[in-house]
Amino acid sequence: MPTLALTLVVMTHNEAANIARCLDSVPFAAEKLVIDCGSTDATCEIARAHGARVVHQDWLGFGPQRNFATTQSSNDWILALDADEYLSPELTAELQRRLPEVMASDAAVGTLRRRTMYMGAPMRWYRPMVGEKMTRLYHRDRARWRDVRVHESLTWDGTEVRFDAPFEHLHNPTLVHKGLKVLRYAELKARDWRQKQRPPRMWDCPLVFASSFIKDYVFRLAVLDGWRGFVVAQTAASYAVYKRMRYYEMCVNPDSVDMAAELLNRHGLDR
Structure with a gap:
């Protein structure tokens, strides 16, 4: 060719x-x-x-x-x-x-x-x-x-x-793979926010979860893919909230940054 x-x-x-x-x-x-x-x-x-x-x-x-x-x-x-x-x-x-x-x-x-x-x-x-x-x-x-x-x-x-x-x-072969990727991506995103000194906004977590779920499940048509559509919308909404919770933890407990990095590195995820 x-x-x-x-x-x-x-x-x-x-x-x-x-x-x-x-x-x-x-x-x-x-x-x-x-x-x-x-x-x-x-x-x-x-x-x-x-x-x-x-x-x-x-x-x-x-x-x-x-x-x-x-x-x-x-x-x-x-x-x-x-x-x-x-x-x-x-x-x-x-x-x-x-x-x-x-x-x-x-x-x-x-x-x-x-x-x-x-x-x-x-x-x-x-x-x-x-x-x-x-x-x-x-x-x-x-x-x-x-x-x-x-x-x-x-x-x-x-x-x-x-x-x-x-x-x-x-895509991730199993939800276990997806869960590990969510942990890794959320950690990286939270580190970016920490480097930029973004104020933590825990108050918007309920709104973020609801709006993210509705956006994916309804407006992006996940609902038409049955239970798999429900799973993908719920996973996306949970990720949107988890990274905010993790960033809040970094702000109130800075020691958690190194502790989490050590754990993720042990499992080959801190990269």
Whole structure:
């Protein structure tokens, strides 16, 4: 298959179960680059066996880690995927057809649509998991990831190109995986708030829970996905409240920051 002057970038930590599928789904990338922050499983060996160049980098936070990856790319155009994501055959064909023209233009980024599997089956109605818009294709000189610990996004100067076919996301395999991710993401977000000295606002937690649940369950159509829709809406609302409670704890008990970091590090989650 003809290759394009494009680098596929994947950030990993213990992704042996996913990395091969992710890398193999982008056969047209001239370079496949894995930025690993210290996997203890076979992630790196599998990545190399599937054509990737592996670079170790201790965890910097999501935004800084992605910006580091940009500096390691051999090409100006970069496609960023997570290890549990992969291109559908339809998107592979669309990218092969349209990318040469996009890469020759002054475009800065390309926005893709992400389709998600949840609890072992695809979500059919819940908007964020059916056709969530994700800006994952970018020119290294025209776009940059925000330097935040979590929930990173691209900022750019120039035009945006949108693609129609979806890429696939194998969401957390179980609610246990989701719960651990919630703990990790909430901790990172609370640390960001602490660094910015944001005032804690515990008084708005009931309103935050109610508004978040209603937004996802009703307006984002989770209700139409049955009990799985209820679970995803409840989980999102609980996360919105938990990160505020955790930040409040950091403010009233600063010692909890180091104690939590030690516990999360013990379980490989403080990264």
